[in-house]
Amino acid sequence: MAFENPSREEIKKILEEVGTIAVVGLSDKPDRTSYMVAGAMQSRGYRIIPVNPMAAGQQILGETCYASLRDIPEPVDMVNVFRRSEFCAEVAQEAAEVNARTLWLQLGVFSDEAAEIARQHEMNIIMDRCIKVEEAILRPVRS
Structure with a gap:
């Protein structure tokens, strides 16, 4: 079945x-x-937790950066992925381990393996969509 x-x-x-x-x-x-x-999503009220092993321990957007999802000391609702497709299955497995409810692969990123891992763990899975664009369309700011 096609995704x-x-x-x-x-x-x-x-x-x-x-x-x-x-x-x-x-x-x-x-x-x-x-x-x-991530900055745009933060400005819309979402709490952003950076994950990047090269910047672990540093501040990004005013938040502490972690090396992996497993290192985050609090619950995470969604994992938004800015990695190449071949790395997404590993991220999906980590997302399942931390009980994230949604795995979102950014525009241009596809992984059938990540989608299958998400389905097996009853996570929502969204691929090849920009979260910032979707959020702006679906939840416009009202003046």
């Missing part, structure tokens, strides 16, 4: 229920897409 993302209504519900997002591959460089997307 299909949840409907827009289901994605909206997922975003409404999320409080904490661990961002795997979050760069400490402000000109990187991961930094800009």
Whole structure:
């Protein structure tokens, strides 16, 4: 069976229920897409927890960065992944181990293996979508 993302209504519900997002591959460089997307999500009220072994212990977006999902000392609702597709199965396994409810692979990132791991652990799985774009469309700021 071919993979299909949840409907827009289901994605909206997922975003409404999320409080904490661990961002795997979050760069400490402000000109990187991961930094800009995570910063935008943070400005919309989501708690962002950086995950990047090269920046572990440093502050990114005002939050302590961790080497892996397993190192985060608090619950995580969603894991947002800015890694190449071939690394996503390992991230999906870690996401399952920390009981994340949703695994979100950013635009251009696909992994059938990660999707299968997510399904086996009853996680929501979204692939090849930008969380910032989806959030802006589905939860627009009202003035």
